Amino acid sequence: MNFKEFQTEQKLRGGYYTPGDLAEFLVRWVSKSDPTTILEPSCGDGVFFQHIAQHIRNPEVRGFEIDAAEARKARTRAKESGLKNINIRGKDFFGWAVDEIRNNKEQFDAVVGNPPFIRYQYLPEMFQERAQDVFDTLNCKFTKHTNAWVAFVLASFALLKEGGRLAMVVPSEIIHVMHAQSLRTYLGESCERMVIIDPEKLWFSGTLQGAVLLLAEKRVKEKSRPQGLAVYPVRDREFLNRDPEEIFNTPQSINGKTVEGKWTRAFLGKSTLSLLDELVDQSLVRKFDEIASVDVGIVTGANKYFLIDNDTVKEFGLQKWVHPMFGRSEHCPGIVYDDEQHSVNIAKGSPTNFVWFNDLSVSKNKKALEPPNTLFRK
Numbered sequence: 368m369n370f371k372e373f374q375t376e377q378k379l380r381g382g383y384y385t386p387g388d389l390a391e392f393l394v395r396w397v398s399k400s401d402p403t404t405i406l407e408p409s410c411g412d413g414v415f416f417q418h419i420a421q422h423i424r425n426p427e428v429r430g431f432e433i434d435a436a437e438a439r440k441a442r443t444r445a446k447e448s449g450l451k452n453i454n455i456r457g458k459d460f461f462g463w464a465v466d467e468i469r470n471n472k473e474q475f476d477a478v479v480g481n482p483p484f485i486r487y488q489y490l491p492e493m494f495q496e497r498a499q500d501v502f503d504t505l506n507c508k509f510t511k512h513t514n515a516w517v518a519f520v521l522a523s524f525a526l527l528k529e530g531g532r533l534a535m536v537v538p539s540e541i542i543h544v545m546h547a548q549s550l551r552t553y554l555g556e557s558c559e560r561m562v563i564i565d566p567e568k569l570w571f572s573g574t575l576q577g578a579v580l581l582l583a584e585k586r587v588k589e590k591s592r593p594q595g596l597a598v599y600p601v602r603d604r605e606f607l608n609r610d611p612e613e614i615f616n617t618p619q620s621i622n623g624k625t626v627e628g629k630w631t632r633a634f635l636g637k638s639t640l641s642l643l644d645e646l647v648d649q650s651l652v653r654k655f656d657e658i659a660s661v662d663v664g665i666v667t668g669a670n671k672y673f674l675i676d677n678d679t680v681k682e683f684g685l686q687k688w689v690h691p692m693f694g695r696s697e698h699c700p701g702i703v704y705d706d707e708q709h710s711v712n713i714a715k716g717s718p719t720n721f722v723w724f725n726d727l728s729v730s731k732n733k734k735a736l737e738p739p740n741t742l743f744r745k
Contacts, residue, residue, distance in 0.1 A: 386570065391607075396532065397479055400476065402423060405427070407431070411440075413444035425451070427453075430455040482515065520533075533583045541579065541630075554583060558586055559586040560593070561597070564579060565601065568603070595622030691719060
């Protein structure tokens, strides 16, 4: 089971630090706006500081790192890099940020960083409450399915001055997951222009979490309508040798429908988008939410335990407690999961059985005894 006590210290801290070449690229981009005040809300061991010192002249830097040992490393790194006007606080960023936002106290020209990727349920209770405070303060919808990085990006962007720049490493799920919808909406309303640099390969070894680079420029309210979102796909790391400002301005932005919901529309070409919009406008197709709804069916927290293959069923005699199931979208290549596809998955040795202990000796809760709805038609 994925209980908190079974997780590594690194995972609980979200302590996957930014490679130096990515950190430098992000700093080079924000440096184009000549910032004088910079925020690093989760500085870790200070990888961004040496590049800030190299590319930005005499900045005033504010950093946060709640882990005392890492904060000491960050201070040492900043000092060795030659940063003179820097304040690294060994305290919770959320509590400080909410106070600043509510009182319009402190605003920054730029934000750089790699916010921790920590599930909400792994956060200590105090940090859970303060993460929710960030959403509430910004009038953003909150869900307990959220991840710490969402609150970090929200708070950081709120602390930017108009025309300021935010450059961060964030999970690729920013594009589509439901718990990041309030962030997508907030950025869509507040940004002059956003660019996501989307790699084909994982940047962080030892994780299954894809990451992207988010470059966002805060809207100046008196200016014209925001440009919206653009995606810049990259195969390897050659783009790091290019001018980041050129990359920021290269892809065509898409606004409107692109930033209202999931950002997956931004991956489509202009002609494809025009065709889709034309089909919808002429009522030649129907939207999915007009005929069906999507919701979480069963959350196990440990699919490897509860979803098993036929060999495991036979080995442990679990025939009485298993029900047909598929656990990954790749197991259902079409829009219908039926007996034929189920047989294909069995032949492949895929985990096609959901373990459901439904006899009275296990539980007296009648609701718990009800078997799950089968997810494919007979």
